[in-house]
Amino acid sequence: MAEKIKLEVVTPKGAVISEDVDIVTAPGIAGEFGVLANHAPFLSTIKIGSLIYKKDGTENELMVSGGFCEVSNNKITFLVESAELGHEIDVDRALQAKERAEKRLLQARERQEKVDRARAEAALQRALARLKVSKRQ
Amino acid sequence: MASLKDVQLKIGGVKKTSQITSAMNMVAAAKLRGAQQKMEDFRPYTEKFNQAMVSLSANMESGQFPLMEVRDVQTVEIVIVTSDRGLCGSFNSNIFKATEKLISQYESEGKKVTLVCVGKKGNAYFRKTGKVRNGYTDIMGNFQMFNARAIAQDVASNFLAGEADKVHLIYGKFMNVAVQKPETEVLLPVQPEVSELEDAAQAGVAGDYIYEPSPTEIMDVLLPLYMNVMIYHAMLETGASEHAARMTAMDNATRACKDMISELTLLYNKARQAGITAELMDIVGGAEALK
Numbered sequence: 001m002a003e004k005i006k007l008e009v010v011t012p013k014g015a016v017i018s019e020d021v022d023i024v025t026a027p028g029i030a031g032e033f034g035v036l037a038n039h040a041p042f043l044s045t046i047k048i049g050s051l052i053y054k055k056d057g058t059e060n061e062l063m064v065s066g067g068f069c070e071v072s073n074n075k076i077t078f079l080v081e082s083a084e085l086g087h088e089i090d091v092d093r094a095l096q097a098k099e100r101a102e103k104r105l106l107q108a109r110e111r112q113e114k115v116d117r118a119r120a121e122a123a124l125q126r127a128l129a130r131l132k133v134s135k136r137q
Numbered sequence: 138m139a140s141l142k143d144v145q146l147k148i149g150g151v152k153k154t155s156q157i158t159s160a161m162n163m164v165a166a167a168k169l170r171g172a173q174q175k176m177e178d179f180r181p182y183t184e185k186f187n188q189a190m191v192s193l194s195a196n197m198e199s200g201q202f203p204l205m206e207v208r209d210v211q212t213v214e215i216v217i218v219t220s221d222r223g224l225c226g227s228f229n230s231n232i233f234k235a236t237e238k239l240i241s242q243y244e245s246e247g248k249k250v251t252l253v254c255v256g257k258k259g260n261a262y263f264r265k266t267g268k269v270r271n272g273y274t275d276i277m278g279n280f281q282m283f284n285a286r287a288i289a290q291d292v293a294s295n296f297l298a299g300e301a302d303k304v305h306l307i308y309g310k311f312m313n314v315a316v317q318k319p320e321t322e323v324l325l326p327v328q329p330e331v332s333e334l335e336d337a338a339q340a341g342v343a344g345d346y347i348y349e350p351s352p353t354e355i356m357d358v359l360l361p362l363y364m365n366v367m368i369y370h371a372m373l374e375t376g377a378s379e380h381a382a383r384m385t386a387m388d389n390a391t392r393a394c395k396d397m398i399s400e401l402t403l404l405y406n407k408a409r410q411a412g413i414t415a416e417l418m419d420i421v422g423g424a425e426a427l428k
Binding site for chain 2: 010011012013014015028029030033040041042043044045067068070072077079081
């Protein structure tokens with residue numbers, strides 16, 4: 001593929017990725033979307049999930065948690081709270097977090113606590129996304 | 138005149154103090170480097186974030202978002218970010234002074250003021266005024282984005298409940314290693330800066346975007362995030378300023394210790410010399426008497 005789009009992933013801890021890629025697939029809040037080179041200006045919020053980008057035939061995946069993304073001038077920028085590449089993910093920790101979140105979710109459901117439930121759900125989603133991304137590696 | 142033993146003891150004491158202050162100076166220098174790095178890492182995020190904020194808010198009416206609603210001000214909340222630890226010169230008291238000035242300004246207008254204190258020092262200082270609504274202590278040592286988020290949610294829900302009509306943020310801005318000054322910003326209602334808006338209009342970034350979901354829905358997500366970013370930024374600045382202030386304070390203390398040691402050594406030598414002279418006089422006087 002000739003034309004590339006510049007992908008930038010920025011978290012509060014600094015830039016994670018900055019390179020030219022062929023295609024980016026991201027978990028938008030209204031569903032997954034893919035972005036190719038020369039995409040029209042675009043702004044979307046991002047939910048917890050996996051971001052996949054292809055570069056020279058190899059596919060890479062990373063886990064992103066809530067934020068938003070902007071496409072302009074053949075550049076796609078993700079501003080997310082955290083972004084982790086597959087090999088950076090601590091699988092054991094994610095598994096523990098998953099169990100913990102499931103337990104808390106059950107408790108919250110019993111007591112009908114809205115805030116706790118939302119928090120536990122977010123934690124569970126993060127853990128699941130981490131596990132999914134780490135399995136790929 | 139102090140005895141030889143007393144002076145010697147005092148010199149020992151001052152020496153030990155200077156060891157502690159110079160060690161603290163070095164620790165502060167190392168921590169400052171870390172804090173500055175953290176600030177540096179965060180900068181790209183804020184820059185991109187502000188760009189997006191500006192391009193979004195440029196073609197939107199601010200009235201439709203509760204967090205941007207400008208109300209008749211009756212209660213003012215001030216979020217004060219100070220350090221958890223002392224021994225950093227006048228750093229915290231400068232922030233206190235700026236805060237007190239703001240409080241008395243609002244109170245003279247007959248408005249009620251409540252405080253949210255981030256950092257132990259501010260909490261301890263303002264606790265007795267009875268204005269503190271909430272305090273977050275012992276988090277300045279090692280804080281993350283989620284610490285800032287907890288504070289932002291607390292402040293936002295208080296604002297949305299109508300308990301506060303305007304929220305200020307006061308923190309120690311890091312100008313450079315030698316200079317830190319208290320900075321006051323308006324946190325709520327959110328107002329994207331006018332100068333930035335003009336910049337955006339000139340750059341022509343406004344409009345022409347495809348939004349997913351609708352711009353209003355994006356804004357609903359972005360506004361709380363914006364608060365997180367503001368508070369996290371304030372905490373980073375305060376963190377770096379604290380270490381820089383401590384470095385300077387400890388450097389001064391070490392220098393004062395050195396001055397004291399040289400003064401005391403002079404005193405010690407004088408006392409010793411006086412003792413020897415007196416003894417010599419005794420011996421000479423005794424020998425003279427034997428003749």
